[in-house]
Amino acid sequence: MDNYRAPVEDMCFLIDEVLNAESCLGTLPDFAELGVGPELTTALLDEAAKLAGDELAPLRRVGDEQPASCANGAVTSSPGHEAALNQMAAGGWIGISCDPNYGGQGLPEIYSTVGHEMWNSANMALALAPMLSSGAALAIHAHGTEEQKQTYLEKMHSGEWMGTMNLTESGAGSDLGVMKARAVPEGDHYRITGQKIFITWGDHQATDNIIHLVLAKLPDAPEGSRGISLFIVPKFLINADGSLGERNDVYPVSVEHKLGIHGSPTCVMAFGDNDGAVGYLLGKENQGLACMFTMMNEARLKVGIQGLGASEGALQKATAYARERVQGGVPIIEHADVKRMLLVMKCLCEAMRALGYAEAVTMDLAHRGEADQRPAMQARIDLMIPVIKGWMTEVGQEVTSLGVQVHGGMGYVEETGAAQYFRDVRITPIYEGTNGIQAADLVARKLGRDGGGAMEAVLEEVRATVSQLQSSADDRLAAIGTAMTTALALQEQSTQRVLQALQEDSTVAMGASFEYMMQTGYLFGGWHMARAALVALERTRGGSDNPFYDAKIATTQFYAEQILPRCAAHAGAVAGADGALLSFPLEWI
Incomplete structure (x- = not known):
């Protein structure tokens, strides 16, 4: 049986201390009476964690070994899955961020996002049901008549339908x-x-x-x-x-x-x-496509969260195994390469979580923020969504594959359950628009439509964070700042190359698009990790002896040293997109 336990401390830290949901969301008219803040965050996440760990996670292997089947025009679900969906509905989780005028709870998107991480870590196959249902409800909410909204939404938000x-x-x-x-x-x-x-x-x-x-x-x-x-x-x-x-x-x-x-x-x-x-x-x-695409930003955010969810599940299983498996007289977690793999998994999970949660807040601000903020926030979330969907699902494949590798031969057999995370997450780079489509969307539409304006606005925020790091008296943060400075400069260069290619030869821009998307993801993941490290340092200087904060800084150090250099490789591929890729004859492939 899987023993998934949600990383509630990191989740609460991001929502309440790094993103400060209480001040940036709790004062908005739509949320002012909901008590958005640490108390609500802790209460919600604790309850979601119990549901995910105690009810959903034990069904993960059941669904894998006893798949859903179809006969005589009806589906028979995997054992326990329908009852678990009913438990989610009874707890109010299906419509947690939906319009209260139609039976939803009206909470910020960030709480729906953190719930979806837990559901997908615990049981990705089951988590797909509420995710797709929420997307359908969102399309009806945006484009339905009042009669249609009254007919369908309350029952969909409650999970009755x-x-x-x-x-x-x-x-x-x-x-x-x-x-x-x-x-x-x-x-x-x-x-x-x-x-x-x-x-x-x-x-x-x-x-x-x-x-x-x-x-x-x-x-x-x-x-x-x-x-x-x-x-x-x-x-x-x-x-x-x-x-x-x-x-x-x-x-x-x-x-x-x-x-x-x-x-x-x-x-x-x-x-x-x-x-x-x-x-x-x-x-x-x-106008069906326009109606359907109303829910694409939300759906693609959730798919990126699926990459994170499967990765966190794989990390927990691999870490537990590495602490128990003895080789050479010591647990294998003490072996340098196993430690390296686990740290890669850990820091990538934390980077994905920080990026996904930050932009869930952006989505709230785009939809429910102050009127003068909304256009800029919409432009930002439009830019971020293909990065979140594309980068996080690509990284999800790497992390879950490493989870198999940590187990060694036992990871390749089904008894351990490590391989299931790897198999389950493999769909995520494909659906809701393949990652090639995400990359093309990022470059041709989101970057190209405003000449890089939305990207420049985000990079300005990155520069502000880098400046804080560089001016820090803490050697650890200063070193992170040095690594971020290099990655930021490469991002600026790649952005200009892609914008120029869009003007001169769009085929070159498309050839560079996947590498650019991945480079962007690694930079933005590092940026949000660095933001978290800055807050963690404040807490330790304020007298906290919670080891979580030092661990957060150390994890960010590892990301800066071992992951951020990947930006240079992707930047090199962006720079060479007009070379052999275009000239290579198709008949030689």
Whole structure:
């Protein structure tokens, strides 16, 4: 059985001491009466940690070994998973950051984000259900009529119903413009026909109803992605009084047999094999992609958090094993290379957590902050999201792979459970837009649309942190400042190279985009680690004898010495993007 215990001390430290949620969020009108601050943070995180560690984590191996299955148009979930989802719903975790006018608790996004880290560390396959349901609810909240909001949102926020997102079709992949699903108008609704694949938690019996959001084309729709509309297709139709009516014509055909996340039923869904599934237009006709992308920032933030969650789980399992496994007369944690691997895992987890949490606060400020702040905060979160999704999921693969390596041969066999983290996290660089798409988005859209303005605003904040480090009388922080100075200069150079390439040859910019995304992630991760180290030093100088603070500084030192130099390698690849990559003949590959 897994013994996951959430790193609550680090989580609370980031939220309350580094990000100071009480002052930056607690005074906003939407949050002023909620008591945002250390007391609320501790109470929420302690309860979430109990749920994750005591209820979700023991099911991680169960779901892996007893996958969800599909027969006769219905999914049978992995044992215990539906009951666990009901426990999450009963605790109010599904709609924790959703609009209180529609049954949500209205708390800041940072609390939803920290919850999702715990759920994904404990059981990533199970955590996918509330994550996708929240995304579907967000799209309805943003684009639904008042009647649609009243019909669906309260039950989705409470977890009484859940939602799914139905985008992908066989042969279409990320090119949604060639989809075949069709919607034919019929009175006040539409008849939906077609198949969708890779539908996360597409069917189950955990909730009374499942609200599918489905992309499809109208008969007279324009060609390509401009002709896609979005529809609400409930599993059970809903009567005028809100009760459930007849079964809609939407059924799971099968579940995918996957590398990982076996406890998550990833379904092939058939719409309208009989009379046509009844669907209701969400938003305007032919604007389905715009409606769907409303929830992409939030979804991609959560996918980045999945990379962190799996990494933290792998770190805890690897650390416990290294303390127990004796070789050469000592626990292997005393071996220099094992210690190195564990420190790489630890510092990358802490860097991912700091970056993800910081930008969850940015998302709150973009949506609920002071009116004059919102445009700048929106520009910043738009810039950060592809970095969070792309860098954190790439790093997640490295950390979970190291977790296997720490176990040695025992990591390669399934009995230890170390390999499951590695297998589960492998999907994260693929879905919600592959990391190649994230990199292209970062460069072509987020960097290019304002000539690097949003990036420069963030880099100015990095410079301010570097200045604090360099002026510190503490030798440890000064050394971190030196490493950050080098990484910052490289980032400035790469940014200018990419901006120039966008003007001169966009193919070169696209060739550099993945390396630029990774370089950016390592710098920003180091920046937020450094911010945390500065606060930790303040606490020790203020008289605290909590070893957590010295450990935070030491972890940041290790990051500066062993991880930040990766920025130079990525910068070198960015500088060479116009070389062999472009000239290499395709027939030689």
